[in-house]
Amino acid sequence: MNQNKWWQKATVYQIYPRSFQDSNGDGVGDIPGIIQRLPYLKELGVQVIWLSPIYQSPNDDNGYDISDYRKILPEFGTMADVDEMITIAHELGLKIMMDLVVNHTSGEHHWFQQSRQSRDNPYRDYYIWRDPVDGHEPNNWLSDFGGSAWAFDEKTKQYYLHLFSKKQPDLNWENPALREAIYETMAWWLNKGIDGFRMDVINLISKQTGLPNDPNVNADNHGSSMTFVANGPKVHQYLQEMNAKVLSRNDIITVGETPGVTTSDAIQYAGFDSHELQMIFQFEHTEIDNSREGLGKWSDERFNLVDLKRILSKWQTALDGKAWNSLYWNNHDRPRVVSRFGDDSEAYRVVSAKMLATTLHFMQGTPYIYQGEEIGMTNVDWSSISQYQDIDTLNAYQDLVVEQQRVSPERMMTYIHHSSRDNARTPMQWDDSNQAGFTKGKPWLAVNSNYETINVAQALADQQSIFYFYKKIIALRQQMPLITNGHYQVLDMADSEVYAYKRIGVDSELLVISNFTNQTLTRHYTLNDGANMILSNYDDDQGDTLRPYESKVYFEGT
The missing domain is CATH 2.60.40.1180 (Golgi alpha-mannosidase II)
Incomplete structure (x- = not known):
């Protein structure tokens, strides 16, 4: 086992830049705001900061639809701000991990704009285009955001594939020129001084040969084809190539987001001898409270602890000595951990948040803390669907309530309170001043109403707070080899x-x-x-x- 890699002892802190700290009053978090808060993260004791996307984007999916990999979204700041952030972070002993989104781009990326011009355009093969079949979509694949995974383009009379939003066309990794363009961009960022990549849905990049129908799609066309598409025939070939050309040449941290994987898959992706990635995010433990009605994550069911133990124990045991685990409770796509796995009531929020931290951080793997987790931020309880902005949430409401009428509006709102991605995306709660100290303007997404009692200033003033408990655990991980190697x-x-x-x-x-x-x-x-x-x-x-x-x-x- 590789016992001495720095990233095995590290603790990672995920920042969702839009919701972390606004420096200029426009209601959107930005890079100067992150710079302002770097000393706070140093005080917490983490070693790595993972930034959700800050690239140029039309924001159809909050930055996971990238229109230029080498430019910064102006509302986040400038490339000079990024350079300053990297420099100051490094001076504080903090590393920066960037989000890498290369299964798809934005439809506004110049590659796609060229690709749709004509069937013989040089960029046509950067994406996955197919002729209609009997006047319909090329196959029955479904988007993870609802509906068909195919969109028809009038200009060239073909369909393009999008496993997510219609504005997120999938890239064609079969094309060597496309792969080289991605590797060059990765090297460009590493040359800037970043310290690694979190790779968005990276196990979707290789599609099934011949693009066959998904046998799991049911008659009412509800669901997603992600699991069917995942772990395609050439994905390990592509990642080994990426490793050889980029990753292995740098002492960096890499983690792949990999829906629909088994422990055997994980050992291929993140095995100590696989020459691909260093660890992966699996989702099995985050799906144990999924709906029993076939509605995916849309439920308000309480998890069963035996299920949680069985899943986490399986991953701990199967990867021991062979590959490396990532440890996480929540992220920008998952509801708040204290509301989901703990107890966010006034009586038990603090003690249950500390319990959850203890349970996870003493396991083998690299732990990931999502912003606000270290102060016990909770889910929101908004009364109207109009208060939500997450595309996944809005699409699900439209699909299940309005169109299919499978769920009543009242019941769907309880599911959304439990499961919506916006639970994680409300602004960071810094203090009890107006808008929780996040912005002097109107925040892009409403602040959770409990910010007056749950905030960083309160946590830092209380030596018994969740913050100092996390700080203690992070320090123990650095001091005790048994936590890494046992x-x-x-x-x-x-x-x-x-x-x-x-x-x-x-x-x-x-x-x-x-x-x-x-x-x-x-x-x-x-x-x-x-x-x-x-x-x-x-x-x-x-x-x-x-x-x-x-x-x-x-x-x-x-």
């Missing part, structure tokens, strides 16, 4: 209330115990005489008694 062993898998596991080294052990309920429980775990409690979200240790959402860690050894 083997994982789950205890009492069938226990539906407590998650307990060990990390086992040659001459030391960690025991992690987390009560996932708001009840006081009794559990006995055998401890050797030399075991010391090194972390707890309560002030004392009551032995076999576990108070609501109590989490504690014992260490024994040398």
